[in-house]
Amino acid sequence: MPFTTEKSKQLYQRTLGVLIEASSSSSRGPANYGAYPIFMERGRGSRLFDADGNEYVDWMMAFGALPLGHAHPEIVEAVAEAASTGAHFATATSVELEVAEMLKKIIPNAERVRFANTGTEAVMAAIRLARGVTGRPKILKFEGHYHGWHDDLLVGSNVLPPAALGLPTDPVKIPDSSGLNRTALDDTIVVPWNDLALLESAIDNHPGQIAAIITEGIMANMGVIPPSEGYLQAVQNLARGNDILFILDETVTGFRIAPGGCQEYYKLSPDLATFGKALGAGLPVAALVGRADVMDALQWGGVLHYGTHNGSRIGMYAACANLRVLTRDNNAAFRHTWKISERLCRCLTDLFRKKGRAAIVQSVGPMFQVMLTDRPAIRDYREFCSYVDRGAFQKFVLSLFPLGVYASPSAALHSIVTLAHTEVDVDLTLAAAEKALESI
Numbered sequence: 001m002p003f004t005t006e007k008s009k010q011l012y013q014r015t016l017g018v019l020i021e022a023s024s025s026s027s028r029g030p031a032n033y034g035a036y037p038i039f040m041e042r043g044r045g046s047r048l049f050d051a052d053g054n055e056y057v058d059w060m061m062a063f064g065a066l067p068l069g070h071a072h073p074e075i076v077e078a079v080a081e082a083a084s085t086g087a088h089f090a091t092a093t094s095v096e097l098e099v100a101e102m103l104k105k106i107i108p109n110a111e112r113v114r115f116a117n118t119g120t121e122a123v124m125a126a127i128r129l130a131r132g133v134t135g136r137p138k139i140l141k142f143e144g145h146y147h148g149w150h151d152d153l154l155v156g157s158n159v160l161p162p163a164a165l166g167l168p169t170d171p172v173k174i175p176d177s178s179g180l181n182r183t184a185l186d187d188t189i190v191v192p193w194n195d196l197a198l199l200e201s202a203i204d205n206h207p208g209q210i211a212a213i214i215t216e217g218i219m220a221n222m223g224v225i226p227p228s229e230g231y232l233q234a235v236q237n238l239a240r241g242n243d244i245l246f247i248l249d250e251t252v253t254g255f256r257i258a259p260g261g262c263q264e265y266y267k268l269s270p271d272l273a274t275f276g277k278a279l280g281a282g283l284p285v286a287a288l289v290g291r292a293d294v295m296d297a298l299q300w301g302g303v304l305h306y307g308t309h310n311g312s313r314i315g316m317y318a319a320c321a322n323l324r325v326l327t328r329d330n331n332a333a334f335r336h337t338w339k340i341s342e343r344l345c346r347c348l349t350d351l352f353r354k355k356g357r358a359a360i361v362q363s364v365g366p367m368f369q370v371m372l373t374d375r376p377a378i379r380d381y382r383e384f385c386s387y388v389d390r391g392a393f394q395k396f397v398l399s400l401f402p403l404g405v406y407a408s409p410s411a412a413l414h415s416i417v418t419l420a421h422t423e424v425d426v427d428l429t430l431a432a433a434e435k436a437l438e439s440i
């Protein structure tokens, strides 16, 4: 049967008078997908099925929210059990305690745990906590890092023309959105990542004013950009040396790089760490964890953190089953995803070389991204903005869809290997990529 997305097209037409960009997030609409997005109907394991019945190997996996793939039987069972006995009580529950204990066991710094629903909420709580505990106003973030869509940190996380960025010593603070509180970014310091000297001078320029430094463990919103050797430990040391709290945003890397995230992998001890995405295996579950003496400031709303849906029973059941599966057989799930990703990245690199296309594949474990560039590596935001051909990447990914492979068409995002992916998925993807490269 010839590939058609006619039903998606018709559904898209219907959205025009009611939904904005056909969805509920600007990263899902036609801007990324060309004329109209594909409407997905169901998922199973590593596969997605669209409204026209087309089947895809899914490497996007809900932007990383599905570490076990789609409809894992133990998640289905856990969610069904919670749904049939009460999805949410907004009271204390034993399952919330159970998940918190699991997190404490696998995440080195998780002396205390507080649940939220999204990565954005967890980061908002971390920032308020840092300001409350230190009594200092400023938060230092890095160029190219995204920490959610709240006002304080919504700067320098969009891809921009290199000429707009200003000097690395004094980056131009370009907000990512209209409508921000007029003073929202006054207390936000933006510094290029992977450059210790620039960080040191930014700290020196604001003595006694910085409450926290927040960083992603791996820059995951400009493709995949790993930290340079020893960089994160040095950031942590600089923070400690200046009485600044060190916040590690593991919304993307948590429950993916290692059971304890980048914190475990890079041997860090952040004061606070935020998690989201993969924690709920598809349900909205996020967590703020950290040092007891810092986290305890949340008591009695001293630093206020509320939320009707926090720690929902249905989300906690899903998280509990998820963590159980991920850590089973001495963390076998992590060995699986690293292994599958290693072969896929290696073979994709070889394929692009064989076809004479300038490309690199950057990865850390199961997170990877193809970058269409003639550079040997992309090491920071500025290099990403300057040297990565995002238009060509979008064309490449869209040409994979008719060949049964789905990934985000945005070069600034990345692909993700889950427990559900198999060697067959890798073979199918490599064959599709080869065909796609011949056709574009």
Ligand SMILES: Cc1ncc(COP(=O)(O)O)c(C=O)c1O
Pocket (backbone or CB within 6 Å): 117, 118, 119, 120, 121, 123, 146, 147, 148, 149, 216, 220, 221, 249, 250, 251, 252, 276, 277
């Ligand atoms: C590093 C990081 N932090 C925070 C967030 C925000 O998470 P959420 O979309 O769940 O609000 C994201 C989302 O992509 C992220 O990548």
